[in-house]
Amino acid sequence: MEALKELISTEFLPLLLENGAWNLLLKFMPFVLFFELPLAMLVTLGVIKYTIIRRCEGERRPFFPSVSCIITCYSEGLAVQGTIRSLTEQIYPGKIEMLAMIDGAAGNKLTYDSAIEMYDYVSEFENRRLVVVPKWQRGGRVSSLNTGLNFASGEIVMALDGDTSFDNNMVERATRHFVDPQVVAVSGCLRVRNADESLSSSLQAIEYFVSIQASKTGLSSFNIVNNISGAFGVFRKSVLELVNGWDAGTAEDLDMTIRIKNYFGRYKEKFRIVFDPEAIGHTDAPSTFLGFLKQRIRWDGDLSYLYFRKHRQSFNPQILGWPNFVMLVFTGLFSQIVMPFVIFVYTVWLFVRYPIEYSLAIMAIVYLFYFLLLLIMYLIFVACLSERPKEDLSRLCFLPLMPFFAFAARMNSIVATLWELTAKGHKDSSMAPWWVTRKNKI
Numbered sequence: 001m002e003a004l005k006e007l008i009s010t011e012f013l014p015l016l017l018e019n020g021a022w023n024l025l026l027k028f029m030p031f032v033l034f035f036e037l038p039l040a041m042l043v044t045l046g047v048i049k050y051t052i053i054r055r056c057e058g059e060r061r062p063f064f065p066s067v068s069c070i071i072t073c074y075s076e077g078l079a080v081q082g083t084i085r086s087l088t089e090q091i092y093p094g095k096i097e098m099l100a101m102i103d104g105a106a107g108n109k110l111t112y113d114s115a116i117e118m119y120d121y122v123s124e125f126e127n128r129r130l131v132v133v134p135k136w137q138r139g140g141r142v143s144s145l146n147t148g149l150n151f152a153s154g155e156i157v158m159a160l161d162g163d164t165s166f167d168n169n170m171v172e173r174a175t176r177h178f179v180d181p182q183v184v185a186v187s188g189c190l191r192v193r194n195a196d197e198s199l200s201s202s203l204q205a206i207e208y209f210v211s212i213q214a215s216k217t218g219l220s221s222f223n224i225v226n227n228i229s230g231a232f233g234v235f236r237k238s239v240l241e242l243v244n245g246w247d248a249g250t251a252e253d254l255d256m257t258i259r260i261k262n263y264f265g266r267y268k269e270k271f272r273i274v275f276d277p278e279a280i281g282h283t284d285a286p287s288t289f290l291g292f293l294k295q296r297i298r299w300d301g302d303l304s305y306l307y308f309r310k311h312r313q314s315f316n317p318q319i320l321g322w323p324n325f326v327m328l329v330f331t332g333l334f335s336q337i338v339m340p341f342v343i344f345v346y347t348v349w350l351f352v353r354y355p356i357e358y359s360l361a362i363m364a365i366v367y368l369f370y371f372l373l374l375l376i377m378y379l380i381f382v383a384c385l386s387e388r389p390k391e392d393l394s395r396l397c398f399l400p401l402m403p404f405f406a407f408a409a410r411m412n413s414i415v416a417t418l419w420e421l422t423a424k425g426h427k428d429s430s431m432a433p434w435w436v437t438r439k440n441k442i
Contacts, residue, residue, distance in 0.1 A: 035339070039330070040373060044380060046218025050277075051384040053221075063179040064094030065155040067171055068237070070148030072141050073162035074103040077110045084118045086165040088128050092172045095127045099148045100162070104138030111162070138433050141230075142252050146245045149237075157240055161231040164281045165193070173279035174234045180272065184239045184260060187225055187275045188232035189213050193282035195395070200292050202398050203405045204285040209392060210374070213277050214381040220275035224327040228257045228273060232281045249310065250426045251302030258311050258328075265319040277385050293412050297425075300416035303336055305426035337417055340410040370403040 069087055073080050080100065087098050100115040102108055115132045122130040131151060135144060145159055156175055170188065177183045190212055195205035212229075219225050228235075230253030243259050246252045257273070264271040286292040307315075315333070317325040351359045378392075378399060386392045419425040 035330075035334070036370075036373070039335070040377060042222070043215050043218030044377060046221035047214055047381060047384050049221045050217050060176055060179065063176055064092065064172075065175055065178060066095040066097070066153065067092075067156045067158060067175060068097045068099060068148075068152035068154035069158045069160055070145055070152065071098060071100045071160050071162050072103065072144040072148075073100055073108075073111050073115065074138070074141075074144075075108055075111060076114075076162040078114050079163045080111055080114050081118055082165045083160065083162055084115065084122065084130060086168070087160075087171075088118075088122050088125050088130075089168055090166070090171045091168050092175075093127065094171075094175075095129070095154065096171060097129045097131065097152070097154055098122070099151050100130065100132045101144035101148045102132065102134045103140065103144045104136075105134035106136045107138075140433060142246045142248055145252070149240060149245050152237060155237060157235050157237045159230065159233045159235070160281070161283065164190075164231055164283045166282070167280045170279050170281065173276055177274045177276065178236060182270050183272045183274055184236055184264070185228050185257075185273045186234040186279065187216060187220075187228040187273065188234060188279045188281050189216075189275070189277045190229060190232055191280055191282050192285045194284045194287060195391075198287045199398075199401075200289045201285045201287050202395060203401060204292065206378070206395055206398060206402060207405070208285070209386075210378060210381065213385055214377070216275040217277045217385060219327065219331075220273075222323065223272055224323050225273040225275050226257070226327055226331050227254050228260075229253055231283055232279075234279075249305070250298070251306050254303070254306055255310065258306070258314050261320050261324055262314055265321055265324075278387065280387070289408075293408075296409060296412050297416045297419065300336065300413040301420040301425040303332065304417045304420040305424075307333055307337065308421065336413065340413045340417070343407070343410055344414055367403050370406070371400060374402055375399055 071080070071083055071087075076083075084098055084100065087096060090096060102112045102115060105112045112132070112134055115130075119130055119132075122128050133147065133151060135147060139147075149157065156178060158171075158174070174186050174188055177186050190208060192201055192205035192208050194201050196202065216225060216227075230251075233253060233256070239260065243256070243263050247255055247259065249255065260271075260273070286295050314320065315325070315329065319325075320328060347363075350362060354362075378396075382389050382392045416425070
């Protein structure tokens with residue numbers, strides 16, 4: 001506390017300026033002026049735009065297409081019953097077909113038996129159908145999705161994780177957008193179900209709310225959604241057939257998003273990918289920081305795999321169109337891959353070049369900027385979007401930790417990127433067995 005008081009004393013700012021700290025801040029400002037603030041403003045304006053349109057929106061005409069839910073299951077055990085139950089109990093008059101794809105069923109007996117036990121429960125509901133498909137040998141998530149697509153009879157196909165549960169209006173909220181023939185896919189909103197389990201999960205709950213529920217709402221307002229969630233993606237079946245289903249390899253969600261944009265970009269057809277913050281699914285986040293870092297090693301490494309290996313030719317405005325091209329470079333390549341290295345080099349240079357007390361002072365100012373920016377945005381997002389405002393506001397006490405959490409995540413992404421570029425880390429994935437990933441040509 002004494003050190004903090006010293007930092008904020010009246011003598012602190014003049015002392016900093018006398019020792020060249022102002023020059024350091026000027027070197028930091030380009031990050032803020034040309035990246036952080038424009039992106040924050042774009043997202044915030046998009047959220048406000050969505051809120052105004054949503055609150056002025058009249059009643060839509062009834063639209064209840066048939067829906068096939070491909071539930072990818074691997075070692076969820078009894079948790080798969082919660083997923084099936086939440087889909088069965090949807091407030092939706094149309095048909096919902098649940099395809100529980102049990103990957104590696106020979107060694108995954110608990111999950112298989114748990115899904116089978118739900119037949120009687122589902123049969124009690126009108127317009128609900130459960131099909132349990134055992135894939136006796138494990139083939140991975142993509143294999144399960146494509147197998148499920150062969151069984152799907154609905155006009156709309158949902159790709160869902162076997163351990164994700166949903167609000168009971170999710171299907172109605174997600175499918176309503178397809179009344180517009182230009183809508184090809186909808187990305188659902190994910191919330192952290194075990195937010196109160198640990199500090200790690202509480203911080204991830206904030207991260208999910210800001211980076212998924214709010215940020216994707218903002219991007220969707222300008223038709224530049226950057227990713228259709230793998231745990232909760234909704235598609236026209238006809239569009240999935242046009243792009244030949246999911247492709248082999250990891251990060252199948254971002255891969256599918258890019259391939260859909262490429263397809264419609266090549267044929268110069270108008271299309272929309274929508275994010276709906278009211279179509280809500282609940283998933284468990286890693287309850288420990290080590291588990292969180294391991295998860296993000298895979299996620300961030302997969303980004304490098306897609307951007308530098310598989311889809312490097314997609315960085316073309318003639319294919320994606322300028323808005324999607326700019327956002328792919330801005331929010332994907334630059335934000336998630338380049339910026340962590342820039343921040344690391346800046347931080348190391350700061351502490352090597354200047355005395356530690358001045359370096360810490362600069363870092364304190366940087367921290368204060370990011371914290372205040374996050375606080376303002378968080379309060380706006382809760383006011384505009386949150387369907388659980390009391391729950392979200394209860395986490396305000398954790399906001400001061402978020403800049404540290406974000407910094408650790410970005411440093412972790414450096415490890416992920418280097419691991420992918422030097423050792424093809426995407427081939428070491430829990431999403432598929434090694435004999436599947438090793439056969440991937442990329």
